[in-house]
Each structure stands twice: as C-alpha cells, then as structure tokens.
Amino acid sequence: MSDSLFLDSIKPLFADISERFSGESQFDAAGAWSELVATGFLRLMLPEQDEGAGLDVTEGLPVLMAAGYCALPLPYAETALLYAAQPTLAADDQALAVGLSTTAGRAKALRQDLPYLQALLLDTAGGAERAAVSDSDSGNWTLQGIPSPCETTINLQLLGTAAECLQLAGALQRVLELTVDYANTRQQFGRPIGKYQALQQQISVMTGHCHSAVMAAQLAASGMQRSDTGLSLDHHRVAAACGMIKAACQPVVSTAHAVHGAIGVTEEYELHHYTRRLLAGRVAGGSESRWFEQVGQACLDSDASVFDFTLASLS
Incomplete structure (x- = not known):
C-alpha cells in the first residue's frame, strides 16, 4: 500500500473497525459508521466549498484501496465515490451503496x-x-417509504462496480502479504516452504496478478474525473480496469489456499475473510467477462486498429 498523510490517518480506524466486526458477536455498525463520519474522510473527494478535501480519485485511491486491504465491513468506498459523483448526497452523511434490483x-x-x-x-x-x-x-434490504428521484446522470452500475473493484485491489494486496509471510514462516523438512521452487513459481504468478490489479486500479481512478459538479466516468478505462481486477481474484484465491493448506479456512486465521470477499466481489456487478466484452465490442465498433484503440482509450 502506498503511504500518504490521509492513508496514515484513516487506516488505523479501518483496521480497528474490522477487528471489532470479526471479533464481536454484536457489532455496533451504526456506531462504527458514526466514527467514520466524524473523521470527515467521507468527504475526501468533495470540493472545498462542500467541506471536502478537494482530492481527485487518483489522489484518494490509497484510502479507497485501504478499505479493502483492511476488510472494512462498511460501505466507505461506495459512499465516498457516490458523494463525489453527486455532492448533494453528502448533506446527511448517510451510508450509501448502489442497488441492483427491486x-x-x-x-x-x-x-x-x-x-x-x-x-x-x-x-x-x-x-x-x-x-x-x-x-x-441475506443481502435483501427492506425499502422504507417511496424512492425519490436522484439528479445524477452517472452510470451507477459502473460506478458501484468500480468502487467494489478498488477495494478488491486492496484485498488482493493483503492476501499476497499473508501468503508470502506464511511461506517464509512455515517450515517443512527443515526449511521454509517458500524456499521450494514449485511454491516460488506459484507465488511469483500470484504476485503478477496482484500487481496488475493495482495498476488496473490506477487506470480506473484515472478514468474517474472529478469536478465541482461531480464525477465523469471514462467507460472504457473503468470497464477494462474492473475486468482486470476481477480476473485476478480467482487465481490469487486458489494459490493462497494452496500455499496455506488447511489453516487457510480456519476461523482463527484471517485469510478466509479476504478470499470469500474476493470471490463474492468478482461476480458483484458482473464478472470479468462482462466488462471485457464491453471493451472488446467498443474496439470492434471503432474504425481504429486494436493498438490505436488501446493507445487512445486505455492508456
């Protein structure tokens, strides 16, 4: 994870909330949300006239990824990006997310x-x-009253998927750290299992997937431009980035559990909290094939070559 003043300030609270969530049978979610509101970090990407820090998504990316790195059980990234997309939503500091169906x-x-x-x-x-x-x-929320119109023209499904994927990129980094640490600690036949070439090869491939996910998160952030009136999404960049991050989830999860063995699914060990999230997040809003198909179709519909399309739309 990249270091920044904002990241160093909020990451301990993310970690503390996650620890309480996994360790307490009666987790006070409303209280934890109030703690997040009190920090002011929900307004990280709002303009200064709206009591925000005025950061663009690229600058706020380390904090958004940290929510996934710490397995934060609250919709911080979703809410912060929705506030940035439509500043009027921030008036009452509510916990928001994108809905799929009613x-x-x-x-x-x-x-x-x-x-x-x-x-x-x-x-x-x-x-x-x-x-x-x-x-x-079981994931179904009861509607209260009649839904009210929301004045936004942004693609909510793409924004919600991007918010999820930025957190998945952070979670992938944590899974990589856990796996490397375990491989260097667990000994078999008198030496760490990370010294065996077969595991080194698997972890090397896993590392490539995790680093590509971070680069994809940076691509997604660059495709989310903030202004005083909200966010605008570059569909091609964000969709391609979501596809890359989602495509990394399955192979990383498989390798992590192969290296850890049975300990990876025990309640006391934290790995399964991340891998279950990665597998669920991979299909949330559509798996990688949905987003790759959209980018591929846009390339086919254009008059440019694949190289020129990629250079113009995805770099």
Whole structure:
C-alpha cells in the first residue's frame, strides 16, 4: 500500500473497525459508521466549498484501496465515490451503496456483505432513484417509504462496480502479504516452504496478478474525473480496469489456499475473510467477462486498429 498523510490517518480506524466486526458477536455498525463520519474522510473527494478535501480519485485511491486491504465491513468506498459523483448526497452523511434490483419492497445492494446501509441508489427506467433501506436479510434490504428521484446522470452500475473493484485491489494486496509471510514462516523438512521452487513459481504468478490489479486500479481512478459538479466516468478505462481486477481474484484465491493448506479456512486465521470477499466481489456487478466484452465490442465498433484503440482509450 502506498503511504500518504490521509492513508496514515484513516487506516488505523479501518483496521480497528474490522477487528471489532470479526471479533464481536454484536457489532455496533451504526456506531462504527458514526466514527467514520466524524473523521470527515467521507468527504475526501468533495470540493472545498462542500467541506471536502478537494482530492481527485487518483489522489484518494490509497484510502479507497485501504478499505479493502483492511476488510472494512462498511460501505466507505461506495459512499465516498457516490458523494463525489453527486455532492448533494453528502448533506446527511448517510451510508450509501448502489442497488441492483427491486422486488416487492426489497432491494439488493451490488455488494452483498454489508451489515449496515441507510440508502441505496437504484437505476430505473425513469432515471436514478434514492431509496431508504433497513433490515437486511441475506443481502435483501427492506425499502422504507417511496424512492425519490436522484439528479445524477452517472452510470451507477459502473460506478458501484468500480468502487467494489478498488477495494478488491486492496484485498488482493493483503492476501499476497499473508501468503508470502506464511511461506517464509512455515517450515517443512527443515526449511521454509517458500524456499521450494514449485511454491516460488506459484507465488511469483500470484504476485503478477496482484500487481496488475493495482495498476488496473490506477487506470480506473484515472478514468474517474472529478469536478465541482461531480464525477465523469471514462467507460472504457473503468470497464477494462474492473475486468482486470476481477480476473485476478480467482487465481490469487486458489494459490493462497494452496500455499496455506488447511489453516487457510480456519476461523482463527484471517485469510478466509479476504478470499470469500474476493470471490463474492468478482461476480458483484458482473464478472470479468462482462466488462471485457464491453471493451472488446467498443474496439470492434471503432474504425481504429486494436493498438490505436488501446493507445487512445486505455492508456
């Protein structure tokens, strides 16, 4: 993880909240959200006139990735990016996320493992709507009242998927650290298992996937331009980045558990908290094939060569 003043300030709170979530049977999600609100970090990418820090997404990327690195169980990244996309949403400091569907007074969030939400932003035929929610049951949130129109033209599904993928990139870094540390510590036949060439090869490939995910996160951030009126998304860049990050999840999870063996699934060890999140996040909003298909179709529809399209749209 990159060092920055903002990252050093908020990362200990992320880690503390995550530790409480995994260690307490009665986790106070509302209280933890209030702690995040009090830091002011939800307004990191809002302009200064809206009591924000005025950072663009590239500058705020280390903090967004840190939410995934620390396995933060709250919608920090989703809310911060939605506030940046539509500054008026920040008026009441609510916990927000992008919704996927609505049926019979219930709605699903794009990210399924959230213990706390106050409202969902939904794509509808008539435009975006904001729906207050409560009482999650297996990822289904109960709608409170009638959804109200939300004045935003941003692609909510792409934004929600990008928020998830930036956190997945951070989670991939943590899984890599755990795996390398375990390989250098666990001994077999008198020496660390990380000294064996077969494992070195697997971890080397795993490292490549994790580093490519970080570069993809940087590409996604560069495709999310902030202005005083909100965010604009470069669809090709963000979609390609989401595909790259999602494509890294399965091979990284497989290698991590192969290296760790049985200890990787024990309750006391933290690896499974990250790998379950990676597998769930890979399909949230569509797997890598959905986003690669969109970029590939855009390339086919253009008059440019693959090289020229890539240079113009993805670099």
